[in-house]
Amino acid sequence: MSDKEASVIKVDEYIIRVDRLYTKDHEWVLIEKDKGTRVGITDYAQKSLHEIVYVEMPKVGSTVKQMETLGTVESIKAVSEVFAPLSGKIIEVNEKLVSTPELINESPYDEGWIAVIEPSALDEEIKNLLTHKEYGKLISDIIRKERE
Amino acid sequence: MRTHLYEFHKKNAKLTEFAGFEMPLWYDGIISEHLAVRESVGVFDVTHMGRYLITGRDAAKFLDKILTQNVASIKIYQGKISMICNELGGIVDDVFLFRLEEDKYLLICNAANRKKDYEWMIKHACNFSVNIMDISDNTAMFAVQGPKSLNVLHSIFNSNLSDLRFNYFKWINLDDLKIFVSRTGYTGEDGFELLLWDTPLSNPEKAYKVWEMILESGKEYNIKPCGLGARDTLRIEAGFCLYGNDINETITPLEAKLDFAIKFEKPDFIGREALLKQKTEGVKRVRVGVRSLEYGVLRSGYKILFNGKPAGEITSGTFSPLLKCGIGMGYVPPEISSPKTSINILIRGKAVRAEIAEMPFYKTTKYKKKGRIDDLQI
Numbered sequence: 001m002s003d004k005e006a007s008v009i010k011v012d013e014y015i016i017r018v019d020r021l022y023t024k025d026h027e028w029v030l031i032e033k034d035k036g037t038r039v040g041i042t043d044y045a046q047k048s049l050h051e052i053v054y055v056e057m058p059k060v061g062s063t064v065k066q067m068e069t070l071g072t073v074e075s076i077k078a079v080s081e082v083f084a085p086l087s088g089k090i091i092e093v094n095e096k097l098v099s100t101p102e103l104i105n106e107s108p109y110d111e112g113w114i115a116v117i118e119p120s121a122l123d124e125e126i127k128n129l130l131t132h133k134e135y136g137k138l139i140s141d142i143i144r145k146e147r148e
Numbered sequence: 149m150r151t152h153l154y155e156f157h158k159k160n161a162k163l164t165e166f167a168g169f170e171m172p173l174w175y176d177g178i179i180s181e182h183l184a185v186r187e188s189v190g191v192f193d194v195t196h197m198g199r200y201l202i203t204g205r206d207a208a209k210f211l212d213k214i215l216t217q218n219v220a221s222i223k224i225y226q227g228k229i230s231m232i233c234n235e236l237g238g239i240v241d242d243v244f245l246f247r248l249e250e251d252k253y254l255l256i257c258n259a260a261n262r263k264k265d266y267e268w269m270i271k272h273a274c275n276f277s278v279n280i281m282d283i284s285d286n287t288a289m290f291a292v293q294g295p296k297s298l299n300v301l302h303s304i305f306n307s308n309l310s311d312l313r314f315n316y317f318k319w320i321n322l323d324d325l326k327i328f329v330s331r332t333g334y335t336g337e338d339g340f341e342l343l344l345w346d347t348p349l350s351n352p353e354k355a356y357k358v359w360e361m362i363l364e365s366g367k368e369y370n371i372k373p374c375g376l377g378a379r380d381t382l383r384i385e386a387g388f389c390l391y392g393n394d395i396n397e398t399i400t401p402l403e404a405k406l407d408f409a410i411k412f413e414k415p416d417f418i419g420r421e422a423l424l425k426q427k428t429e430g431v432k433r434v435r436v437g438v439r440s441l442e443y444g445v446l447r448s449g450y451k452i453l454f455n456g457k458p459a460g461e462i463t464s465g466t467f468s469p470l471l472k473c474g475i476g477m478g479y480v481p482p483e484i485s486s487p488k489t490s491i492n493i494l495i496r497g498k499a500v501r502a503e504i505a506e507m508p509f510y511k512t513t514k515y516k517k518k519g520r521i522d523d524l525q526i
Contacts, residue, residue: 050162050174050177050178051177051178051179053179053445053467054443054444054445054467056496072496074444074445074467076178076179076377076381076445076466076467077173077178077377079445079447098443
C-alpha cells in the first residue's frame with residue numbers, strides 16, 4: 001500500500017484519483033497546501049503511450065500559461081506534449097525522470113509526477129479544470145468512440 | 149488487409165496499419181519484445197510481405213536484367229539480397245531472391261511495394277520467356293529470430309537446421325505441410341524465416357498450427373510474439389534499411405551503402421549505366437548511422453546539423469532498447485560521414501549533440517559459417 005493512499009475510481013482499466021483535478025488532455029493537477037500544484041499525466045495517458053523512454057521537462061524558474069506546452073513525454077512510437085493545467089512558475093521538476101522515465105508508466109500519479117507549479121491565477125483558472133468525475137466521463141466517451 | 153493470424157493479433161496485440169495491413173505493433177511492449185530477440189528468441193508474423201514465383205527458360209536472364217545482383221551465380225537452395233533499380237539508378241525496391249530449382253526463383257519483396265514490383269516485373273518481362281506468379285495470398289510467412297531460434301525449431305522439425313548456411317534454405321515436411329525454411333532475417337541475430345506453402349488466407353488453420361507449435365516449443369526459452377514496433381527497433385540497431393524511409397526511388401544503392409548488392413561485372417541491368425557514372429563521379433550524399441549523445445529519441449525527418457549548418461536529415465530513428473540512447477540513420481555529405489564526427493540533431497528547435505556512428509550499432513551474433521561473410525552485409 002502506498003503511503004500516499006488515496007481513493008480511486010476506475011473507468012474500464014483506467015485509474016483516476018479522486019483527490020485531484022484534470023485537463024481534457026490527460027494531465028492531472030494536485031493542489032498541495034502551501035507547496036504549489038503538482039502536475040503529471042494520467043493513467044490513461046501513460047497506458048496509451050506505453051513504454052516511456054524520454055521526458056523533456058521545463059526549466060525551474062520558467063513560467064507557463066494554462067494550456068501551453070510544459071514539456072513532452074516520448075515513447076518509441078510517439079511524442080506527446082504535456083500541457084500546463086495552470087499558469088504559474090515552475091518551482092520544481094522531477095529529476096528522477098531523466099534516468100528513469102518509465103516511472104511515469106509505473107506510478108503516473110505518485111513517483112511519476114513531472115513538475116510543481118506555483119500558480120499565479122489559481123482561483124480563476126481552476127474553473128477550467130475537470131473534476132475526477134468529469135474526467136471519468138471524458139474517458140468513457142473516448143473508449144466508447146474507440147470501440148465503434 | 150489481414151494475414152492468417154489476424155484474430156490472434158487482434159486478441160493479443162495493439163494493432164497498427166502498415167502497407168494496408170492490420171498488423172500487431174506490440175503484444176507486450178516494444179522494449180520487452182526487442183530484448184527477447186536479442187537475448188533469447190522471438191517470433192514475427194511477416195506474411196504481409198510480397199512473394200512471387202518466377203519460372204521459365206529465361207527466368208535467370210530476366211531477373212539478371214531487373215536486379216543489380218548476379219542472379220546466374222545463385223545456386224539452387226541459395227538466396228541473395230538485391231535491388232531493383234530504375235534507369236536513373238534509383239531503388240524501386242530491395243528484395244530477397246532464392247533459387248528454388250534450375251529455372252524457378254522465389255522473390256520476396258516489401259509489403260508496401262507488392263503492386264509496384266509486380267507491375268514492374270510484368271512490364272519488363274515482355275522479351276523473356278518467363279512466368280510470374282503472385283503467391284503472396286497462398287502462403288504464410290513467419291520469422292523466428294534470436295540466439296535460441298535454432299533450439300526452438302529443432303524440436304518442431306526434428307531436422308538438423310544447424311548445418312543450414314546463412315542465406316540458404318531447405319524444404320521441411322511437417323505432417324501434410326510443406327515448409328520453406330531459410331537462415332535469414334531482419335534483426336541482426338541468428339534466425340530463420342519460414343514460408344508455409346499452399347496456405348491460402350482462406351485456410352488460416354494451417355498457419356495457426358505452425359504458429360502455435362513455435363510458441364509452444366519456445367516456452368522454455370521464454371519466446372515472445374513480436375510486433376512491427378520491435379521489428380523496427382531491431383533492424384535499426386542492426387543497420388538495415390526500410391524502404392520508404394532509408395531508401396526510395398530517388399536514392400541509389402551507392403548512396404545507401406548497399407554496394408555489395410551491385411554487380412557491375414554484369415554487362416547489362418536496368419540502372420547499370422547511371423550507377424557506373426555515379427560510382428566514377430562519387431556520391432554527393434551517403435547513408436550513415438547516427439547516435440544521440442544526449443537523452444532523446446531520434447525520428448525520421450529530424451534535420452542533421454554540422455557546425456551549426458544543415459547537412460542532412462534522419463531517415464529512420466528510434467530509441468535503442470539495448471544501448472539506451474537515440475539511434476538512427478540518415479544521409480550526409482561523404483566528407484562528414486566518418487564515425488565519431490560530431491553533429492547536432494534538431495529536435496523541436498533544440499540542437500541535440502550527436503555523432504556519426506558505425507552500423508550495426510552493437511555487436512551482432514550473426515551466423516557465419518566457415519569464416520565466410522555472405523552477401524548480407526551492412
